[in-house]
Amino acid sequence: MPEFKRYLVTAALPYANGPVHIGHLAGCYLPADIYVRYLRARKIPVQFICGTDEHGVPITIKALQENTSPQAIVDRYHQLIRDSFAAMDISFDIFSRTSKPIHHETAAAFFKKLYDEGYFEEKETEQFYDEEKQIFLADRYIVGTCPVCGYEKAYGDQCEKCGSSLSPDELINPRSALSDTIPVKRKTKHWYMPLQRFEPWLRQWILEQHREWKANVYGQCKSWLDHGLQSRAMTRDSHWGVKVPLPNAEGKVLYVWFDAPIGYISATRELLPDSWQQWWQQEDTRLIHFIGKDNIVFHCIIFPAMLKAHGGYILPDNVPANEFLNIEGQKVSTSRNWAIWVHEYIRDFPIEQRGQDVLRYVLCANMPETKDNDFTWKDFQDRNNNELVAILGNFVNRTLVLMHKLCKGKVPPFHEQLKDERDEQLYVHLQQAKQKIEQNLEQFHFRDALMEVMNVAREGNKYLQDKAPWLLARDEAAQQANQQLIDNTIFMCLQLTANLAIFLNPFLPATARKICYLLKVVDRMLEWENAGSLKLLSVGYSLRAPELLFRKIEDAEIEKQIQKLQSGGQQLQPKISVSSQPQKEASSSAKPTINFEDFDKIDLRVGTIIAAEKVQKADKLLQLTVDLGNEQRTIVSGIAQHYAPEQIIGQQVVVVANLAPRKLKGITSQGMILMAEDQQGKLHFIAPSNIISPGGKVS
């Protein structure tokens, strides 16, 4: 292991087509920030790099939907995201954007170098082309009916309704998202990176040399490597993005996943024009990527392969990816608006009351480090009221109150001759806590680290309880007699409070500063080397009047949040609240008008299911035998996750009888069953309201 002299910490570049939610924070920005603040407190040179990822097709789609330009979209979200992070005290050294010229230049040069050294394969493929707009359509530009759930605005790579990943060929009634015309296939050329060439090296580098990576990360990488890597297109047909720096590459841009991680490099160049090489090209720099688990393949496989191919760059030493944070038992869904948006949270729990620290605390205490975790508002309330208020805030408050009552508002002296075992025990605990916090942070165990910080406050409460200085000062005579004992107790509690500020600083920076304010010390006290000391506050120094660090959160506030979440979650057509203008409701005319002849081409028949069984090795498919009166058809239908085979025998259905046969999992499907989808995405049969003889015509 090389000795590291400096740290380069990156947090995944958020995509500038929507605001950030608390799952993003818990997934990578909060752990990254805690880690960076800890490093800074230890005076270890560190740069914390982030910015918005502003290219890619979804942004252009969104621009089309809102009838504006991609630039307007990314400008809006860049600002919103940046402000959200600022409110949460995420302390980036730079928060840049991939639309900046320096990034285009860096990414293009990177691509050119790989091209010049022959790392790319050129391939021609057939892609959908919009003749009206004269442009190739990336998968995302093709919109059509999802073959799985019937959602009419599925994209060519994925249906956002049911989550199925698709290819454009699978869409029913594919249309161009640009012009709504029917696209045609046309040949196009792209540059592919043969990742399989890096496979032996990646196996060695990850599987042999980085066994210390988190189990979820290591396992995911191994899975990818064992599956075998393939060439991957690193360019796209688009006008929005980094232009491919080659002749005859009009209308080609870098694949967003090629250019985005390079954004880390260009942001560093922007921040440190004269010394960025030191951070990216010297082996004694430790590069750490904080990401969510959806980004593992890009940060552990593709980007390292790119860096390796380019040469001259260091590789990530660790990629501590977190899992996902669910909300109230359900997965976050931006399209269903099942999410807690940071900019909305901060409106209800403003930074004046250090609402950001409450959220930081709860998210860290419940951080999805090893598996998906659940965020509930009840838990948020409990942790605030029972931990921040009752344990931490209470300890600091009672310490300051006692100090004012029993020590005249000044830091009392410590009378060494009266030091007892209990004092020593507290001191030992403080030293151990420091060590444990350090160890946990260095191993990316943030929740354990935070727990240890809270244990310091817990220990303080116990100590105070054992010493019970209020008993020693029952009356004036008693207080006079016991003043030295009282002094010692308060002295210890005050020094412990100062230590708490140091420990809390990486996790709850605003609270740490607030404690400094109450103790009338400068922020420099927060430097980590001061932790464990009992000389942080000078004897005789007068401190400020106590102020509560945290307030209780009432049931009504929690109710309000839950209602807000659920009302948002039930909206069929979700609206993200940054936009003041409501999106246009378009679902009533999602498909172009057709005439009767078009409709008449479809032969719809009533049928009765007379047999059903699960298709082998397919999760979603049922093989049905449908009686159409004069014949029986075998139809394969993607409904296995909605109906058990035995429960649908005898079910009447509507069948598209003249659909061209198609082989699925080796079975020829002779038709298609019509299904209706409800708000939860569950499929229901379309059937006549009375029993009709099989074969009956539908029109």
Place this chain on the structure above:
RNA sequence: GGCGAGGUAGCUCAGUUGGUAAGAGCGCAGGAUUCAUAACCCUGAGGUCAUGGGUUCAACUCCCAUCCUCGCUACCA
């Protein structure tokens, strides 16, 4: 279906390379106390460590099978 990660007290989660009677926080019950935001402090109840086999002197920890959850992937006309 393939692969990966998980299934540990009511809840949220820890458990390093197998070895004293299985842990924490919250919640719950009882007690003590009043400096403190009815906060704090003490004590206690609670788990066949998903299930069934196996290896071992010894397994939550290793191996095999099964079930459940999440993710990636295939299937969706």
